[in-house]
Amino acid sequence: MSRAHILGVGHYVPTKVVTNDDLAKIMPTTHEWIEQRSGIRERRFIEESGIGASDLAVPASKMALERAGLTEKDVDAIIFATLSPDVNFPGSGCYLGHKLGLPGVPALDVRNQCSGFLYGLSIADAWVRAGVYENILLVGSEVHSTGVEFTERGRAVAVLFGDGAGAAVIGRAKDDGKGIHTCRLHADGAGAEELWLPAPASRNIPRLTPEMMEQGLHYPQMNGKAVFRAAVENMTAVSRKVLEDAGLEMKDVDLFVPHQANKRINQFVAAALDLPDDKVVHNIERYGNTTAATIPIGLSESFAEGRLNDATVLMAAFGSGFTWAGAVVKF
Numbered sequence: 001m002s003r004a005h006i007l008g009v010g011h012y013v014p015t016k017v018v019t020n021d022d023l024a025k026i027m028p029t030t031h032e033w034i035e036q037r038s039g040i041r042e043r044r045f046i047e048e049s050g051i052g053a054s055d056l057a058v059p060a061s062k063m064a065l066e067r068a069g070l071t072e073k074d075v076d077a078i079i080f081a082t083l084s085p086d087v088n089f090p091g092s093g094c095y096l097g098h099k100l101g102l103p104g105v106p107a108l109d110v111r112n113q114c115s116g117f118l119y120g121l122s123i124a125d126a127w128v129r130a131g132v133y134e135n136i137l138l139v140g141s142e143v144h145s146t147g148v149e150f151t152e153r154g155r156a157v158a159v160l161f162g163d164g165a166g167a168a169v170i171g172r173a174k175d176d177g178k179g180i181h182t183c184r185l186h187a188d189g190a191g192a193e194e195l196w197l198p199a200p201a202s203r204n205i206p207r208l209t210p211e212m213m214e215q216g217l218h219y220p221q222m223n224g225k226a227v228f229r230a231a232v233e234n235m236t237a238v239s240r241k242v243l244e245d246a247g248l249e250m251k252d253v254d255l256f257v258p259h260q261a262n263k264r265i266n267q268f269v270a271a272a273l274d275l276p277d278d279k280v281v282h283n284i285e286r287y288g289n290t291t292a293a294t295i296p297i298g299l300s301e302s303f304a305e306g307r308l309n310d311a312t313v314l315m316a317a318f319g320s321g322f323t324w325a326g327a328v329v330k331f
């Protein structure tokens with residue numbers, strides 16, 4: 001069976017730059033605290049109310065299609081990874097299909113948080129190899145700035161996240177050894193409430209109360225240290241495993257594109273894998289954590305810098321769920 005491949009990558013971030021010093025003006029935090037703990041210096045926020053994950057996805061998708069030498073009309077299916085959909089339902093993939101002028105094209109939303117792009121990649125890979133669809137538009141897009149709490153109570157989470165979108169077009173590989181070689185997905189719900197959004201929740205009657213809002217339960221809750229530890233451990237393990245599955249060794253990796261949750265997490269993972277820093281993509285300093293968008297933004301910027309040319313690329317992600325995943329792609 002012939003392989004699937006990433007035919008084009010694109011990204012888009014809003015124009016509004018928010019520095020650590022900007023955040024320090026609205027809540028008790030400092031540039032030094034944020035930079036030292038996470039590596040983040042600035043992030044992007046949507047410019048005004050009404051801009052959703054599907055809006056950020058439009059220019060990212062167009063860039064990916066153009067780089068793939070394709071147009072909107074070539075898209076047979078959309079996979080949209082996000083934890084911050086435009087509205088609770090319907091999915092952002094439906095909005096994106098409409099905005100791209102694609103009536104009737106199926107749209108699947110993937111809700112696997114920071115691992116969402118790699119979960120989507122695995123689905124697209126299987127669909128293309130099985131001949132179900134020919135060209136799949138896979139997007140990771142998030143608007144976090146409207147959903148975090150800019151107060152002392154919420155600061156450990158609020159400083160980490162940013163808005164942005166990344167996209168990839170997945171289609172058939174030419175028979176030249178290039179393409180998606182391995183993809184591996186994992187989940188463990190034992191960690192579900194280490195990083196989660198408790199309210200509104202359909203299991204509660206009612207789903208949301210003024211008391212829940214007073215407690216801040218409509219903002220993400222995170223046990224930072226537990227998530228940090230689990231991220232380092234599982235991203236390292238899944239990276240080793242996908243390389244082994246592909247019959248490759250760490251020295252064969254030209255570029256490592258990890259999820260960008262914390263620069264220190266990625267430095268620990270790279271050190272454990274014995275990967276030198278010049279093979280690791282870091283862009284968290286400019287964008288913060290854009291969850292499902294971090295890996296496709298990293299791929300898109302790497303493409304623009306010529307770093308994907310004939311490169312063997314390792315990807316790994318970890319996040320809420322817990323979910324984690326890895327992939328090896330030869331460009």
Ligand code: UT7
Pocket residue numbers: 028029030033034037038114155156157159195223224225227228231260261262265289291318319320
């Ligand atoms: O996308 C995947 C999900 N996310 C992650 O992978 C994130 C994983 N976790 C982390 O990156 C780190 O745990 C954080 C960066 C979130 C936090 O770093 P930490 O070293 O674990 O700090 P901490 O939460 O233990 O907080 C240390 C101190 C506390 O003060 P006290 O209790 O020591 O007096 C916090 O109140 O820092 C305080 N603090 C802050 N101070 C200034 C927490 N947030 C801030 C802040 N500015 N924004």
